[in-house]
Amino acid sequence: MRNTVRTTSVVLIISCALALCLNACKVGKNYQRPQLNLPDKYRNEITPADSVGIGNIYWKDFFVDSTLQTLIDTAIVYNYDMRKALKNIQIANEQVLQAKAEFLPEINANIATIERNFRSENFYSTPTAKWYDGRGKTAPKNMYTYTPQHSSGLSLSWELDIWGKMRRLNESTLAQYLQTYEARKLLQTQLVADVAEGYYNLLMLDAQLEVAQRNLQLTDSTLRIVQLQRDAGKATSLAIQQTKSQLLAAKALIPQLQREVVIQENGLRALAGQLPDSIRRSASLTDFLIEDSVSAGVPLYMVSHRPDVKASELALRAANADVGVAQAYRYPTLMIEAEGGVNSMLPANWVKIPGSLFGGLVGSLTAPILNKRKIKTDIEVAKLERDKAEIDFQQTVLDAVNEVTNALVTIKKLQEEYDIAEERVKVTQLGIRQARLLFKANYADYLEIITAQQNAIDSELELVSLKQQLLLARVELYRALGGGWQG
Numbered sequence: 001m002r003n004t005v006r007t008t009s010v011v012l013i014i015s016c017a018l019a020l021c022l023n024a025c026k027v028g029k030n031y032q033r034p035q036l037n038l039p040d041k042y043r044n045e046i047t048p049a050d051s052v053g054i055g056n057i058y059w060k061d062f063f064v065d066s067t068l069q070t071l072i073d074t075a076i077v078y079n080y081d082m083r084k085a086l087k088n089i090q091i092a093n094e095q096v097l098q099a100k101a102e103f104l105p106e107i108n109a110n111i112a113t114i115e116r117n118f119r120s121e122n123f124y125s126t127p128t129a130k131w132y133d134g135r136g137k138t139a140p141k142n143m144y145t146y147t148p149q150h151s152s153g154l155s156l157s158w159e160l161d162i163w164g165k166m167r168r169l170n171e172s173t174l175a176q177y178l179q180t181y182e183a184r185k186l187l188q189t190q191l192v193a194d195v196a197e198g199y200y201n202l203l204m205l206d207a208q209l210e211v212a213q214r215n216l217q218l219t220d221s222t223l224r225i226v227q228l229q230r231d232a233g234k235a236t237s238l239a240i241q242q243t244k245s246q247l248l249a250a251k252a253l254i255p256q257l258q259r260e261v262v263i264q265e266n267g268l269r270a271l272a273g274q275l276p277d278s279i280r281r282s283a284s285l286t287d288f289l290i291e292d293s294v295s296a297g298v299p300l301y302m303v304s305h306r307p308d309v310k311a312s313e314l315a316l317r318a319a320n321a322d323v324g325v326a327q328a329y330r331y332p333t334l335m336i337e338a339e340g341g342v343n344s345m346l347p348a349n350w351v352k353i354p355g356s357l358f359g360g361l362v363g364s365l366t367a368p369i370l371n372k373r374k375i376k377t378d379i380e381v382a383k384l385e386r387d388k389a390e391i392d393f394q395q396t397v398l399d400a401v402n403e404v405t406n407a408l409v410t411i412k413k414l415q416e417e418y419d420i421a422e423e424r425v426k427v428t429q430l431g432i433r434q435a436r437l438l439f440k441a442n443y444a445d446y447l448e449i450i451t452a453q454q455n456a457i458d459s460e461l462e463l464v465s466l467k468q469q470l471l472l473a474r475v476e477l478y479r480a481l482g483g484g485w486q487g
Contacts, residue, residue: 026164027331028324031317034390036397038299042405055302055481059192062478067282068199071272075195076188078273085184092177099173102166105158110341115149150350153341153358160336165328172321175314182311185485189307191271192484196475198268203285204468205264208461209257215457216250218432222453223247225439226446239446246450250457285467299401306482312389312396319382319389326382330375332367400480407477414470421463428456 054062060069076082161167223243229235266276303309340359344350368375435452438444478484 026167026324027327028164028168028321031320033313034316034394036303036394038303038397038401042299042401042408054478055305055483056486057478057483058486059478059484062483063192063196065199065283065288067280068196071199071268071279072192072195074272074274075191079191079271080273081187082184082191083273085180085187089177089180089184092180096170096173096177099166099170102169103161105156105336108155110151110153110155113149113151115147115151117147117149148345148347149343150345150347151341151343151358152350153339153343156336156338158336160334162334163328163331165325168321168324168328172318172325175318175321179311179314179318182307182314185307186311189479189482189484193475193479195268195271197472198264198271200285200468200471200475202261202264202268202279203281203283203288204464205257205261206281207285207464207467209254209261211457211460211464212250212253212257215453216247216254218453219243219247219250222436222446222449225436229439229446234442235446242450243446246453285464285471288467288471299404302400302404302481303397306400306480307485309393309396309400309482312393316386316389316393319386323379323382323386326375326378329378330368332365335362335364335366337362337364403480404477407473407480410473411470411477414466414473418463418466418470421459421466424459425456425463428452428459432456 059072063069063072159166223240226235226239226243230237230240265279268279269276338359338361340357342351342353342356343358344352344356349356431452432449435444435449439446439449
């Protein structure tokens with residue numbers, strides 16, 4: 001017994017010394033960000049002097065409308081996808097705690113074990129067998145006897161992280177945990193953008209409804225003028241019919257827009273996790289000013305702050321650490337196992353101390369030799385997964401730069417269209433006034449009035465639509481730069 005204990009102690013001392021010597025040999029390579037080769041400026045754009053840009057603005061400072069702020073606040077709290085994202089973070093946090101616990105030994109308690117091993121009379125081969133025969137000398141021939149065993153104790157198993165496998169596992173798990181945070185940021189960024197877009201769509205429908213109602217009043221006024229002209233013999237019944245047709249077309253547009261308003265309100269309420277209802281407006285579309293210039297920030301800054309780019313890089317970090325975990329399985333595993341407690345054959349002696357005390361300590365160093373190529377396959381697959389993650393990261397960065405570039409050019413060109421549309425509205429409004437004056441003086445017919453009115457409503461609806469598109473383009477730029485998740 002003493003020799004066994006000495007031998008075990010020597011094995012443990014040698015194993016611990018070997019662990020200390022090999023502790024510096026860690027599997028896998030530390031993560032390094034791949035070269036992205038980002039441009040210094042966006043296409044056809046001069047690099048802004050302010051590298052922070054609108055993507056770093058808190059969303060309440062970017063969206064100042066009080067109704068919109070209330071909608072966004074409610075959506076962040078009650079949106080179902082956001083609530084699920086929080087649960088994903090909690091799940092990932094539990095996995096991180098589990099990964100950290102892998103460094104600790106595993107201890108189990110054997111509260112009570114009672115064994116009876118029945119033996120045949122031929123099992124015992126020496127005269128001393130009678131001492132272990134539960135039935136003693138009185139046992140009949142060919143009758144099975146048994147050996148009793150009563151035990152309680154603790155067992156310990158501990159794998160020492162000599163190659164850094166658990167460290168790499170922790171690194172991978174932590175990266176995945178941080179990914180859930182970035183996923184929530186990305187979801188909030190998109191949610192803020194979706195709510196803002198829905199709200200601006202609602203204001204556009206309100207503005208279009210106002211234009212339609214004004215057009216209805218104007219067409220009704222034109223119809224009365226044409227009726228007076230017919231009574232005076234200066235217009236025909238055809239003019240009355242054509243003008244009534246124009247009136248009915250203007251009238252039909254109103255319930256169509258009202259229906260779209262209700263649907264848009266319900267959609268916004270659903271985004272906020274609320275039941276369908278009306279939404280109070282604190283402003284109109286014309287109250288929003290469009291700034292002439294925006295600061296987008298340089299691409300490198302945007303790359304380091306967009307949630308999806310961060311999440312993609314964290315996925316690459318996790319894949320890089322997984323390679324180290326896979327490589328660790330090809331090297332020896334150092335295990336320390338211990339067991340101790342009380343045992344006896346007779347129940348009366350079960351917990352008598354020190355007579356029933358027992359213990360054991362084992363140190364083992366094992367290494368795989370032949371496992372049907374499984375370890376090599378796992379390593380190669382982990383490397384390929386890391387390569388895929390790097391490609392995904394580079395593609396995410398490329399997509400981000402493209403989105404910002406497209407948003408910038410969209411704002412620039414929409415502003416040019418908007419300026420032209422404003423001029424067109426002025427021209428068409430003047431055309432209506434001139435057509436009505438000429439019609440009263442018999443220098444123009446009813447068709448010219450109808451055409452002038454149709455041109456005016458078309459130009460006003462286009463101006464409203466362009467104003468909404470400009471606001472949406474700014475929202476898209478804000479989202480493309482990774483804004484909206486702060487707070």
